[in-house]
Amino acid sequence: MASDWLGSLVSLNCGPTLGVYQGEVSSVDQSSQTISLRQPFHNGVKCPVPEVTFSAIDIKELKILDIRNGNTRTTSSTVAKGSTVPVAVPKGDPRSVEMNSPQQCSKSYGERHLDALGQPKGFRRRHNSWSSTSRGPNQATPKKNGVKNGQMKNRDDECFGDGMADGLDTDFDFEGNLALFDKAAVFSEIDTTERRNGARSRGTPQDQTPTRYRHDENILEGKPIVYRQIVVPQPGPKEYCTDSGLVVPSISYELHKRLLSAAERYGLTLERRLEMTGVCASQMTLTLLGGPNRFTPKNLHQRPTVALLCGPHVQGAQGISCGRHLANHEVEVILFLPNFVKMLDSVTSELTLFNKTSGKQVSSIKDLPDTPVDLIINCLDCHENPFLMDQPWYRVAADWANQNRAPVLSLDPPVSGQGHAVEAKWSLSLCLPLPLAEGAGRVYLCDIGVPLQVFQEVGIKYRSPFGCKFVIPLHSA
Structure with missing residues (x-):
């Protein structure tokens, strides 16, 4: 019924x-x-x-x-x-x-x-609920703050129970659902339909492979990049390139002298060049010594030690200028400069300024440290006088540098034909690089402030490769 x-x-x-x-x-x-x-x-x-x-x-x-x-x-x-x-x-x-x-x-x-x-x-049914799973039918409901858990459960059910769809126990089968989608077939059907209708396929022209870009490339079209922006009238035997791929040709020492002479006529005097070279070389040295990770107020008890080996010439004056800036930045500088009878006025002027800092000057190899230092800056070589290598003081200083086991930075080293008595890990060239030998190590280039028209006067088509920096690394092209 x-x-x-x-x-x-x-x-x-x-x-x-x-x-x-x-x-x-x-x-x-x-x-x-x-x-x-x-x-x-x-x-x-x-x-x-x-x-x-x-x-x-x-x-x-x-x-x-x-x-x-x-x-x-x-x-x-x-x-x-x-x-x-x-x-x-x-x-x-x-x-x-x-x-x-x-x-x-x-x-x-x-x-x-x-x-x-x-x-x-x-x-x-509430998951992870003690009241719904762990209590038996005859167990008393514990009280909390004067309110039974059963009453709290009813409130929870009234608050969170409404609107819940049935079948929440069933997990969604992502793998099974994804297997039902044939991506290749769908895109093939889309391409066939768009080709039949003469439409573009996913934003690209018909029958044209889309261009793929690297993460560091600009998708906007612009002027083509010219990687050879520096052209010299007499290219040297070597070519270098920057990190961005710009070609930097080497020049002969004769063209290098003509360039500096033209710059001096327009006011870029030797004193200005020495100051600029000292600043760039000291900045590179501070980076090699550890940069901001080492030069902090909390690390004054570990001051780095730098040994400067200088001669009585312009390269020696550049090294003394670099040592003055390093001493001003809490670096312990030891300057080796023998007691020469005759020195250039620029060397004397730079030495006078250096003696006003905390740097130490020595004239004998015996006064140099017996233990390895943090860095050696080699300024013994000269472009004009290659016969200095035969002097006793030069040979003794070169032997000490090779035996100290510290990395060497050569400042403005001469061309490769003259050779290098001190094996360097880095070399810093000025303005444009000279064709350096393999013993010069990795080559860096610094900007000493030569104007553009000075390059044009000596026949060099020039465009600055430095970008936002004053010292850049060079690689063998």
């Missing part, structure tokens, strides 16, 4: 369009093939209407959650095997209502039903 099912709690699955309804059976009409639910819930949310009627053709699945016979309430586990469904559907119809056996009528996650008072019960 249809009346036997009145008051039972059922769950009706009406497909993906209508969703799932749960509620208490209020009436069953076998003639019209309809069933009505009192106080219904739609997808876990209470419906605004007190009663909803369904047709048998809309019901895909029916589950009996709780059976009530008169005033006696029994669970689905007591339903006799072979019980019939209150709504009849033609036999063989694919929309037939499923009648679950007692073993199948279990309360699964996401199913919601009503208790005896008609209030929502068990909106959703």
Whole structure:
């Protein structure tokens, strides 16, 4: 009898369009093939209407959650095997209502039903909840701050339970869903359609491979880069290039002298060049010694030691100028300069300024440190007088530098034909590099402030390769 099912709690699955309804059976009409639910819930949310009627053709699945016979309430586990469904559907119809056996009528996650008072019960099973998993049915509910955990759980269910979709237990199958998408086939279809319609394919012209750019390239079109921006009338035997690829040719010493003579006529005197060379060389030296990682107020007890080996010429004056700037930056500088009978005025002037700093001047190799220093700056060589290498003081100083096991920086070394008595790790050239030998080490170039028109006067087409720096490294082209 249809009346036997009145008051039972059922769950009706009406497909993906209508969703799932749960509620208490209020009436069953076998003639019209309809069933009505009192106080219904739609997808876990209470419906605004007190009663909803369904047709048998809309019901895909029916589950009996709780059976009530008169005033006696029994669970689905007591339903006799072979019980019939209150709504009849033609036999063989694919929309037939499923009648679950007692073993199948279990309360699964996401199913919601009503208790005896008609209030929502068990909106959703809360994971990681001690109150819902670890307490037995006969255990007392502990109190916290005068409020039972059961009451707090009901509040949580009312606050967080509404609006939760059924089936949250089922994890989304990302791999399976991704396997359904054939990327190659889709893009092939798009390309075929766009070619047929004469349209562009993903922002590129038809049958044209898009240009690929590196991370350091500009995607905006501009003027083509000319990597040979310096042209000399008499190229030297070597060519160098900067980090950005600009070609820097070497020049002969004769062209180098003409360039400095022209600059001096326009006011770039020897004193100015010495000062500029000393600043650039000291800045490079400070970087080689550790830069900001070493020169800090907290590291004054580890002052680096630099040994300067200078001769009585312009290169020696450049080294003394560099030593003065290093001493001003808390570097312990030891200057080796023998007591010559005759020295250039520029050397004397630079030596007078150096003696006003904390630097130390020695005239004998015996006064140089026996232990390795942090850096040796070699200014013994001269462009004009290669015979200095035969002097006893020169040979003794060169032997000390080669045996000290400290890295060597050569300042303005001569051309490769003269050779190098001291093996250097770095060499610093001025303005434009000379063709240096392999013993000069890695070549660096410093800007001493020669104007552009001075280059043009001696026949050099020049464009500065320095960028934002005054000292740049050069590589063999």
